[in-house]
Amino acid sequence: MTQFVPVTSCHDCGLLQQISHMPEDGAVKCCRCDATLRKRQRVEPAKSIEHTLALVITALVLLVISNVYPIIQVDAEGHEMAATLFGCVKYLFNNEMELLAGLVFLTTIGAPLIQLSGLLYILLPVNFNWIPPFAPQLYRLVRIITSWSMLEVLMLGILVSIVKLSALSTVVPSIALWTFALLMILIAAILSDLDTEMLWEQISPKIKPIDVQNIKQGIQLTNCHNCNLLCSVSAGHETCCPRCNAVVHLRKPNSLTRCTALVIAAAVLYIPANLLPVMVVTSLGKTEGDTIISGVIYLAKTGDMPLAIILFIASICVPTIKLIILTLLLMTVHFKSQWRPIERTRLYRLTEFIGRWSMVDIFVDTLMAALIQIQGLMVIEVGIGAVAFGAVVVLTMLAAMAFDPRLIWDNMEKVNE
Numbered sequence: 001m002t003q004f005v006p007v008t009s010c011h012d013c014g015l016l017q018q019i020s021h022m023p024e025d026g027a028v029k030c031c032r033c034d035a036t037l038r039k040r041q042r043v044e045p046a047k048s049i050e051h052t053l054a055l056v057i058t059a060l061v062l063l064v065i066s067n068v069y070p071i072i073q074v075d076a077e078g079h080e081m082a083a084t085l086f087g088c089v090k091y092l093f094n095n096e097m098e099l100l101a102g103l104v105f106l107t108t109i110g111a112p113l114i115q116l117s118g119l120l121y122i123l124l125p126v127n128f129n130w131i132p133p134f135a136p137q138l139y140r141l142v143r144i145i146t147s148w149s150m151l152e153v154l155m156l157g158i159l160v161s162i163v164k165l166s167a168l169s170t171v172v173p174s175i176a177l178w179t180f181a182l183l184m185i186l187i188a189a190i191l192s193d194l195d196t197e198m199l200w201e202q203i204s205p206k207i208k209p210i211d212v213q214n215i216k217q218g219i220q221l222t223n224c225h226n227c228n229l230l231c232s233v234s235a236g237h238e239t240c241c242p243r244c245n246a247v248v249h250l251r252k253p254n255s256l257t258r259c260t261a262l263v264i265a266a267a268v269l270y271i272p273a274n275l276l277p278v279m280v281v282t283s284l285g286k287t288e289g290d291t292i293i294s295g296v297i298y299l300a301k302t303g304d305m306p307l308a309i310i311l312f313i314a315s316i317c318v319p320t321i322k323l324i325i326l327t328l329l330l331m332t333v334h335f336k337s338q339w340r341p342i343e344r345t346r347l348y349r350l351t352e353f354i355g356r357w358s359m360v361d362i363f364v365d366t367l368m369a370a371l372i373q374i375q376g377l378m379v380i381e382v383g384i385g386a387v388a389f390g391a392v393v394v395l396t397m398l399a400a401m402a403f404d405p406r407l408i409w410d411n412m413e414k415v416n417e
């Protein structure tokens, strides 16, 4: 009888390695590129489902409250105004910014709603030892949509808006602000406490682990990008993951071409995103447009230095750094560079981590515009630059997703052969 060897392929460098033991606390790291391969959960496995289910139900209730009640109320010159998150989306939609409305809806309402209701659909029956239909397919969708849920960025956007609005009016934080803060913490807890490997094992039919010691010639092993199961793929072909049904490739198809096209598109749109106004303020008959940089300079001049620094980092540094890193990665892979593979892989992980934070500016502009609509006194509108900027954020996120970091290591392997 062959002995079962727990083997995994690193998602960042592709190296096959054996996980001999799980450390008591902490994580198993890749011995070549330092990526996290497995993480020990804070909650013991036997209680993971029940514990996460309680968090999911609470989070769903908070999500409903957060969307029913206003986030902030302002009182300017005797005019009282309040904005709900859905009101912000509606404002964008009514002002012919359907794409931006769709983006704000997806990242703040749609993605958390699909994520939480999907988990409820799976975890509630699993808790009573019953597997609901289509559970693996739905869990796969939940894992994909999670990267588009940006409640922590929205929270920062709300805080920045409060400081900016307090210069114009009296700001009263409303109930949804507190429920959003709680919701953000709960979703972070759900992501860190749920034992994904254990849940996959419970919801998918029993799958025989691959006998890695008896692999046929021409067959290579790689992990499924979605559920992390070790799958066998014949070189040059693709296969379907037996557990979640996602397509498994040895390398993401046309990774360099797709990533290059997305980076070029983002770089082109980055010009109007910075030159066109992201916010248009009409006050006492005078209309002024604020670009991203003029907004930051204005904040710095009026003494809001911490806020100016936050917006400068999120809206100017992050997209620029992302475009530079992605260009560097594409060039070094294209020219088969041997230069510092570990550092380049770390840079790749950085782009994946920081990308979403640029959405802060979009959330701030939307909230301010949805709130300050005092006809004849002051009207704030979202400028066309915000649409271009939103497109830059989405395109750079898609570019980072399209890039396959294992390509960095392929060049190293070819030289060592």
Ligand SMILES: [Zn+2]
Binding pocket: 010, 011, 012, 013, 014, 015, 030, 031, 032, 033, 034, 035
């Ligand atoms: Zn690795």
Ligand SMILES: [Zn+2]
Binding pocket: 224, 225, 226, 227, 228, 229, 241, 242, 243, 244, 245, 246
């Ligand atoms: Zn899978």
